Every structure is written in C-alpha cells, then in structure tokens.
Amino acid sequence: MMLLFHVDVISFHIQPSAITRSLSLGRKLRAFRKRPLQSQAENSPPPSPDLLIHWKGEGIEGYSMQFRHIEFEGALAAVMGASFDRTCLRFSDALSYNGSVEMPESKLLRFNQAMQYVTTGGQVDQESIVAAVKRSSLVHAVYEIISEADTYEGLAEHAVLNDAFADMRPGEANENSTWCVRVRHYGQRSDGEKEKRYGYRARSLTKEKEALRALTPLLKQFGGRVDLDDPDCKIYVFDGLTRGKALLARRMATGPSVSVIAPNTRICVTNTPLCPIAAFNMCNVAGIRHDSSILDPFAGSCATLLAAAMIEPSCQTVGIEIAHDGLVNRNDIRKDFTSRDLTEPVSLIHGDCTDAGTRRAAREAIGNKPFDLIITDPPYGIRESKLAVTPINELLRGMAHDREAGSPLLAQGGKLVCFLPCQEGEDFDSDVLPSKDLLGQAGLYVELVKEQPLNEKLSRWLVSFNSIC
Ligand SMILES: C[S@@+](CC[C@H](N)C(=O)[O-])C[C@H]1O[C@@H](n2cnc3c(N)ncnc32)[C@H](O)[C@@H]1O
Numbered sequence: 001m002m003l004l005f006h007v008d009v010i011s012f013h014i015q016p017s018a019i020t021r022s023l024s025l026g027r028k029l030r031a032f033r034k035r036p037l038q039s040q041a042e043n044s045p046p047p048s049p050d051l052l053i054h055w056k057g058e059g060i061e062g063y064s065m066q067f068r069h070i071e072f073e074g075a076l077a078a079v080m081g082a083s084f085d086r087t088c089l090r091f092s093d094a095l096s097y098n099g100s101v102e103m104p105e106s107k108l109l110r111f112n113q114a115m116q117y118v119t120t121g122g123q124v125d126q127e128s129i130v131a132a133v134k135r136s137s138l139v140h141a142v143y144e145i146i147s148e149a150d151t152y153e154g155l156a157e158h159a160v161l162n163d164a165f166a167d168m169r170p171g172e173a174n175e176n177s178t179w180c181v182r183v184r185h186y187g188q189r190s191d192g193e194k195e196k197r198y199g200y201r202a203r204s205l206t207k208e209k210e211a212l213r214a215l216t217p218l219l220k221q222f223g224g225r226v227d228l229d230d231p232d233c234k235i236y237v238f239d240g241l242t243r244g245k246a247l248l249a250r251r252m253a254t255g256p257s258v259s260v261i262a263p264n265t266r267i268c269v270t271n272t273p274l275c276p277i278a279a280f281n282m283c284n285v286a287g288i289r290h291d292s293s294i295l296d297p298f299a300g301s302c303a304t305l306l307a308a309a310m311i312e313p314s315c316q317t318v319g320i321e322i323a324h325d326g327l328v329n330r331n332d333i334r335k336d337f338t339s340r341d342l343t344e345p346v347s348l349i350h351g352d353c354t355d356a357g358t359r360r361a362a363r364e365a366i367g368n369k370p371f372d373l374i375i376t377d378p379p380y381g382i383r384e385s386k387l388a389v390t391p392i393n394e395l396l397r398g399m400a401h402d403r404e405a406g407s408p409l410l411a412q413g414g415k416l417v418c419f420l421p422c423q424e425g426e427d428f429d430s431d432v433l434p435s436k437d438l439l440g441q442a443g444l445y446v447e448l449v450k451e452q453p454l455n456e457k458l459s460r461w462l463v464s465f466n467s468i469c
Helices: 018-023 065-083 105-112 126-133 154-159 205-221 276-288 302-310 330-338 358-366 390-405 427-434 435-440
Strands: 050-055 091-093 115-119 137-149 179-185 233-239 246-254 293-296 318-320 347-350 369-376 410-421 444-453 459-467
Touching: 018 246, 050 065, 050 246, 050 347, 065 126, 065 444, 091 126, 126 137, 126 246, 137 154, 137 410, 154 205, 154 246, 179 205, 205 233, 205 358, 246 435, 276 302, 276 369, 276 459, 293 302, 302 318, 302 330, 302 369, 347 358, 390 410, 390 435, 410 427, 435 444
Parallel strands: 179 233, 293 318, 293 369, 318 347, 369 410
Antiparallel strands: 050 115, 050 137, 091 115, 137 246, 233 246, 410 459, 444 459
C-alpha cells in the first residue's frame, strides 16, 4: 500500500532533560525574533496565516481536541490581559488527508486538525504567543511562518528579502544562536512508498539535503553554528500542507511537559486523580496570572494546584479535602510540590467545603480575602434523580451564604472553573447545570461550557462561571 500521509511522531518524544526544564516553564532561551506578528491593512483581503500550530496527539481519540482552542485562548488572555481580543484568532486546518486508507470520519478529523494555521490579524505579539504556548498543555509546538513558495529556493529568496532571520547575522541579537533545518512533508508530496501505513514517521534525508542546498543563500548569513540535537533556532520546511505551497517556518516555542505531574509519578494519588492535561486546561481556561489566589474546594491529591504552580509559581493556592490524612496524606501532597521545586500550597485544609467555617479558614489562609479563582473537579457520584444534591450545587449554596454574609469566597471578576459530569439520559442544561436562581444567589453567570465525552454513557463538561459579586 502506498503511503500518502505522514505524522511527525518524533515531536512526541520526551527528552530526558524535559522534566527539569518544564517545571518552571521557563526553559532555555530560544532564539526568536521580537517583533509584532503581521498586521492586517484596512480593506485588504484576508491576511495570510502568521502561525502554524502543531497540537499534541491524544492517547484516546477525541479526548482533548475540543479543548485545544479554549485552552490556548485562555492562556493568551491571561498573558495579554485586557488587550487580547479572542475574535482576532482564526484557525484553519493545515492538513488534508488524501491517501488511500479508509478511515472513519472522526479519525480523518483528528488527522486534519493535528496541525492548524493561525491568523492573528496583527493583534498578538510574539512574546505573548511564546508565553501562552509554554503553558498550553495541548500545544506541541508553534511556528512563525516566514515564507511560502512553490520551490525551496523561493522560500530562501523571500526570507532573505524580508530579512526574516536578520537577528541571526553577526552583530545582531541572536548572532551566536545555534540552528538546524528540518523538512516535514505531508500528503502526496511525501516519499510514501517507503512506509507501510499513513501514520508512520517520515523524514527524508534526501529532502533535507535538497532543502539545505536551496536555503544556502539564507543560511550562510547566520553567525552561529549548526546543532542538530538542541539548537536555539529550529527552522522547518513544511511541504504538502493545505495551502499548496511549501512553507518556511521558525519554531517559536513548545508546550509544557505536563507528564511531570502525572499521577503515576506522585506520592499522593486519590482513586480519581485528574489527569495533568485536564488540570492544565482548567487552569488556562481560568486564566491564572501572576499572584492569582486559587482555591480547590474538592482538592483530593491537588492535581489542579500542581498545574497552577507549574504555570505560575507566584500564585497562592489553597486546597480543601474532606478525607483524612490516612486516605489523602497532606505531607505527601506537600512533598509532591517540593520534590518538583514547585511553590507549595499556602494551606491544605482538612474539612468539608460546604461548611462555612472551613471556607472561612480557606479565606483566612490568604489574608481574609476572596479568591481570584476557584478551580475544581468535584466528585462525580451517582445521582439518582434530577433533584439529588450535587457537590457543585452544595458549593454554590455555600458561596451564596458567604456572599449574603458579606464575605464572598470568590472576588468580583473572578472565575469558578470546574468539570460537571453528565450521564446518559441527562440533559446538560436542564439536569446538570446549576439553576439560574442558584447561580444568581452565588453571584455567578455561565461564561463557557464545553463537552468532553468520556465513554458512551458519560461525559464531563468543562464549565467556566464568572463572578459578578
Ligand atoms: C474527583 S475528586 C478530586 C480529585 C483531585 N482533583 C485529584 O487530582 O486528586 C473529588 C475529591 O473531593 C473530595 N470531597 C468530596 N466531598 C467533599 C467536600 N464536601 N469537601 C471537601 N472535599 C470533598 C473527595 O474526597 C475527593 O477527594
């Protein structure tokens, strides 16, 4: 069978050093140009995309792809603050499977969306993109698109004309940066005959040599040396993507290695630990910023707070957990933070979050103030009827009580982000989502809902509420 589609599986490898590097999300300073991304002139045709995003693969089909955009947008909003307008981002698929292998629709979608172009309309600067990518668990890497052309020589010509790599020349900011060139080819332009299946890695040394020859006029301007293992500047030629021409791109940043807080690496784990990707998704949708105060009222082993500490070491976190130390050992939880060099929670409270005294203790832990954010994965339980008391409703009643008493749990403009389970036969809006009355009493309104199917009978919905208190 002829291979017509290739996936860059090399990019899914976790390097040994990635664990330590990922903890602060700071990493080695990579060489990238500091300039705004292209802006859109008035009355001009739709702009060309300025970025290419390679999303992380998913272990289970359809598990997290629905959270990609909201996580990335949430991260950008947190990084840029009020100046970020979500509507400026336009995503479009960069892959279009045209091979001969029969695939179900869902799988096709998964392949075609694995890489997407992003148009920012000049509203987002490069440094904000880099900062957002470093905290977005579903981004594998983001590339700045330098040039598009029918030939590799054309790519180099445009790049030289645009001065796209001026910073790499002697005397410029990144003159000593190491670099390497990689070629990735997709669809019918690939050397498919060598492969057995569409999903296998394809890296053709012949094509890489061809590209290097063609790019020579550009590359010989660089001051730094080649480093194939860990270069400061990774240059890519993408061939066979949906816009038809070859692309010259420069890697700007890669997403975090969230596996360093995976349950199987931690000392304390509950029966229902939240996976790191989900924890990062929630933190980004909540928009954690410098110094944010964060409460998880159903904390368990604190997956949410670990993700928060990875994203923003300056944040103050508090966890409430009803189980005693015999089941959820708080010393072990603290070790899970300190052994990773992450900022420990300010307080890990043993108590019931539906109890006013416990919530008061949580507020006191951060100086008797309301929290900026509540991020939590409440217990799912099995509800017997629509009228059953759900953990989230109980929490909201507590928040309504505190608000009424003049000591709100969540600050005005703050967010409550949580997962809510929805079982077969239930309607999310009418059976699961808290009622408008209860939300009103708690001072909340719904900002965003997104479903994540877990199996045929159960999904969980990521919900973000805004606080108007
Ligand atoms: C779905 S688990 C959260 C798992 C957690 N995200 C983790 O990574 O381990 C829900 C947790 O809430 C706790 N819980 C249940 N009711 C509670 C309550 N009223 N107050 C505080 N914690 C509660 C449970 O003991 C359980 O550990």
